[in-house]
Amino acid sequence: MEEASGPCLPLLTYHRELLVSTLTSIQCLLDNLLLNGFFCQEDVEIVQRIPTKPDKVRKVLELVQCKGEEACEFFIYIISKVCDAYRDLQPWLEEINFHPRGSVIGMEVVNSDPISRYSQKLRYEISRDTSFIMSYGQQEETQLEDLYTDTVMELLNDTNENLGFLDNLDQLLGDDAVFNPQGEIIYVMGDAGVGKSILLQKLANLWSKKELKTDALFFFKFRCRMFNIFKDAEQISLRNLLFKYNCYPDHDPDNEVFDYILRFPEKVVFTFDGYDEIQEDVDIMKIPEVVSPEDKANALQLLMSLLSGKLLKGSKKVMTARTGIEIQSRVLRKKVALRGFSPDHLKAYIDLHFREQEHRELVSVQLDASPHLCGLCSTPLFCWIVFKSFRHLQTMHDDFHLPDTCITLTNIFLLLCEVFLSRLASPAASSLRKGTRCTSETFRAGLRPLTAFSKLALQGLERRSLICSQEEISECGLTEEDLALGFLKPVSDYDPGRGPGSFEFIHTTLQSFLAAFALVLEEQAPTGTILKFFSECSWRQEPSCLPFTFCIGRPVNLSLSKPFSTNEHFLFTNLFLCGLLAKSQLGLMGHLVRSNLLRKKRAKLKSYLSTVVRSHMKGLPTYKGDDGTKVHVLPNFLWMVRCIFETGSKQIAQMTAKGITPYFIKLSYCNVYSGDCTALNFVLQHHRTLLRLDMDNNNISDYGVKQLRPSFSKMTVVRLYNNNITDVGAKLVAHIIEECPKLAVLKLGKNKITGVGGRYLALAIQKSTSIFDVGMWGNSIGDEGAEAFAKALRNHPTLTNLSLAANGITSRGGRILAEGLRENSVLRIFWLVENKLGDDAAQTFAELVRANTGLSHLWLINNMLTVVGIRRLAEALAVNTKLKEIW
Ligand SMILES: Nc1ncnc2c1ncn2[C@@H]1O[C@H](COP(=O)(O)OP(=O)(O)OP(=O)(O)O)[C@@H](O)[C@H]1O
Structure with a gap:
């Protein structure tokens, strides 16, 4: 072990001036000197009786030096151990x-320093307060660590241009x-709901566990809405604001914690x-400044002074x-826009949500299946x-088999x-005991605001x-308190004609949902009023069959989207x-x-649905296609089907x-x-x-096939x-081929099927006695x-047309195909264009041609054949x- 540079006693004399001016936490020194027998109780009391801090230090130094070299060394040892x-x-x-x-090394050193003790206390309390996520409904708690997932955190500059993304x-x-x-x-x-509060909670939690890369000793959390509770005339000191509303420092008679915070705001x-x-309409720049941390002021003034850096400049906010x-x-120092979960998040x-792999897969499938849900x-x-x-x-149906369970959008909303x-x-009840209210009770208890929000939504539409x-x-009877429920959010880019203080529903789709709710709740208007939006989007006015976009998952941004340029809002309403009036919702x-x-x-x-469906089906335009008469069914048919599905009515289906028609x-x-x-x-099965x-x-994916x-089973094409x-x-699809006795045409081109899927399909096609046209x-x-x-x-009995074009087939695969075909007398049209066939395959194909099997069209262009193969x-x-x- 390396020795000290020299005796400690003269060091204390030599650096006396520095020590007198710098040393704080004198009590901690006294506690440790007493604990290890260097000081007696009387020494401690002598120091404590001295009124000023520098004099206290002088006295401690004097006493320590009197006690000899070991006491002096222990004195410095304490300073080295309690470094905070x-x-x-x-x-x-x-x-x-x-x-x-x-x-000295063997001696016990306790940290009775108020600053580090306060820091520890804060860490403990913050850890306790931030370890669980309280859900919006405040009815269930989950460990933060079990559920927290990163979100997309986009860095912006003052003009909201992207500066990259935060990794952590x-x-x-x-x-x-x-x-x-x-x-x-x-x-x-x-x-709303993108995770701002959770992000702060995670930040605080990391700090409490010393897992955040920062040397900050103190962490103060405030919910801004707390500042609304102070009356205008109420005055509070910065010290009280910090300690009373976060955590109080114990055993700090000399106010050392607060002094420390003032001296080191960067901590x-x-x-x-x-x-x-x-609630106040405040402007950080205009509110009267509070410059002295000792002065009492209105809480909002303190907040604004903290935010603008007039108080505790350099602290991280x-x-x-x-x-x-x-x-x-x-x-602003920097700006971060939270963008929610990316697909990977x-x-x-x-x-994190689902422990069982099987459940995870089922949920992923369900989400992949529905872009509404995914958005x-x-x-x-x-x-x-x-x-x-x-x-x-999952709890309702013992076996958690989502694809068979029908979750409608109405259920979600x-x-x-x-x-x-x-x-x-009531917050008092919910903060202590877990919620026991059932759905109908919650709705009944919330009927007044629900009716008011629904009315507002309907009037908007x-x-x-x-x-x-x-x-x-206000005309709808909504109070400030109701606004806190979360249905509405302040408008970001308000309509110039309307002025500030305007609101919008947190989702356009939520507005449609609530408008539908209003139609169901309305007691005065004639019953037929519920159908008012059907006339806005008649299923008979068929525009062109163009792809349309959903509005779910896309919060309103008035500067980007033109509301009501489509009739989606009405379609959703x-x-x-249909969903709210479904039998399943009667309860x-x-x-x-x-x-x-x-x-x-x-x-x-x-x-109404029955009549309209009947006339819609009768009135569908038909046109002659290459392979017979076709019914050209357009997107509105899809909306009709979606509505029927929401009603859950088997009869209408x-x-x-x-x-x-067939x-x-x-x-x-x-x-x-x-x-x-x-x-x-739901419809076609009947x-x-x-x-x-x-x-x-389209984009039906594997889940759609399922x-x-x-x-x-009733399909021929x-x-x-x-x-x-x-x-x-x-x-x-292979199963379908096997189950489907009349399937004749199967077109699966431009999908993502590899050799594995190809094998399944080929095996099923091999067994089929009805199929005659397969496109891959x-x-x-x-x-x-x-x-x-x-x-x-x-020896396939029925297959006459086959396309395996653009499938990455090389000469080897080509040769095997040509050999197989020599034992086939039924195939007429065979497409192998855009593969990787070379001249060695051409030789086998030449033998097939020579065999004169009945093949009438053979397409081989865009392969790797040279003049030799062609010859x-x-x-x-x-x-x-x-x-x-032959091409
Ligand atoms: N990063 C996340 N990881 C896991 N769950 C999250 C995350 N962020 C948010 N959540 C979930 O979303 C809910 C709402 O999040 P949070 O309260 O943080 O939103 P917010 O952006 O503060 O909304 P508001 O503007 O309404 O206050 C949380 O209760 C939690 O269930």
Whole structure:
């Protein structure tokens, strides 16, 4: 062990001046000197009786030096051990090159320094307060660590241009992307439910566990809405604001903690959550300054002075607010916009939410299946609601088998309302005991605000506006307290005609949902009023079959989207109306609406749907296609099917299915998502006769195939070109081929099927006695798939057309295919264009041509054949009598 640089006693004399001016935490020194027998009680009392700090230090030094060399060394040892308290003297220790001797090392040193004790107390309390996520409804808690998932944190400059992304929370406090070094505020903004509060909670939690890369000793958390509770005339000191509303320092008679904070503000982190919740109309730059930390002031003044750096300049301040709250750039240091979960984050969140791999997969499939859900789930709050509803289903149905369970959008939005309304439970009750209220009770208790919000939403749609003014809000009977429920958010980019203080629903889709709710709740208007928006989007006015976009998952941004440029809001309102009046919702709605009125409304809707479906099906335009008469069914048919699915009415589904003629159902380029396949199947499964279905160029994916499987059994033609189908879907299609005795045409081009899927399909095709046309263009079945198809082709009884074009098949696969085909006398048209066939394959194909099997069209262009291969084929042609085309 290295020895101290020299005797300690003279060191204390030599550096006496520095020690007198710098040493703090004298009590800690006294405690340790007493504990180890260097001081007696009387010595301690002598020091304590001295009024000023420098004199106290002088006395301690004098006493220590009197006690001898070991006492002096122990004195310095304390300073080295309790470094938090004697931070200013650490450089001095280095200067004197202090290394304790053996005898001192064994002695106990306790940290009774108020600063480090306070820091520890803060860490303990913050850790306790931040370890759980309290859900919006405040009815359940989850360990933060078990659920926290990163979100997309985009760094912006003062003009909101991208400066990159934060990789982790350490960087939040750091100097990356600081656009204004003089600014004090790290500003985090985002939409409702995007995770602003959770981000601050995580930050605090990391700090409490010393896992945040910062040397900050203190962390003070404030919810901005707290500042509303102070009366205008109420005066408070900065000290009280910090300690009373966070954590009080114990045993700090000399006010050392606060003094320390004033001296070292850079050792403090503040978080101010929800700046938008401050009720006063404040402007940081205009509020009267508080410059002296000792003066009492109005709490809001203190807040503003902290934020602007007039008080505790240099402390780190993270403030959150909902999108749209504008703060002058000169007080901002950096800006972070929270963008919610990316697909990868979402995946991570699924893994945290669901412990069982099987459940994770089921949920992922469900989300992939429905872009409505996926879009919604990029906002963590909505994601939590959706997952909560999945969980709900899991507990309701013992075996958690989501694809068979029908979750309608109405279910999701009902759950969202339930979560918001459950905020009405008294905080005292909810903070102590877990919620025991059931759904209908929550809705009944929240009926007044729910009715008012619904009315507001409906009036907005009637006015074709997504924005509501303060007056409109008050006219609907909504109070300030109601606004806190979360249905509305302040408008970011308000309509110039309306002025500030305007609000919008947190989602346009929520507005449609609530508007539908208003139609159901309304007691005075004639029953037929519920149908008012159906006339806005008649299913008969068929525009072109163009892809359309959903508004779910896309919060309103008036500067980007033109509201009501489409009729989506009305379509969604109708959809939700069907959902709310569904039989499955009778139990809940019966608590909110008189039962005879509810019955009448249901009957009205059902009879309307039946009539309209009947006439829609009759009036569908037909046109002659290449392969027979087709019914050209357009996107509005899809909306009709979606509505029928929401009603859950088997009767209407049957009626619709009956109305489908045995023609082609053409749904190509209709933006059919996999989630829609559930709705389509709900109707098509009731169709009795054979069907031909064209769903080319949609996005039904494997999940959609699965959803449609029951309906496929009646299909003779299935076209699923370009639908994002992988080997998983190919396996399902293979089953369908086997189950489907009349399937004749199967088009699976431009999907994502590899050799594995190719094998499943080929095997099923091999067994089929009905199939005659198979299109696989643009997959990647390769030689593995080609080999399987070669087997299927041998003596196949019905297959006349096959395309394996653009599938990465090399000469080896080509040779095997040509050999297989020599034992086939049925195939007429064979496409192998855009593969990797070389001259060695050409030789085998020449032999096939020579064999004169009956093949009439053979397409080989865009392969790797040279003149040599072509010559071989040309020679073979001389003895072939059946080929009409060879390319
Ligand atoms: N990063 C996250 N990881 C996991 N869950 C999250 C995350 N962020 C948010 N959540 C979930 O979303 C809910 C809402 O988040 P939070 O309260 O932080 O939103 P907010 O942006 O502060 O909303 P508001 O503006 O309404 O106050 C949380 O209760 C939690 O269930």
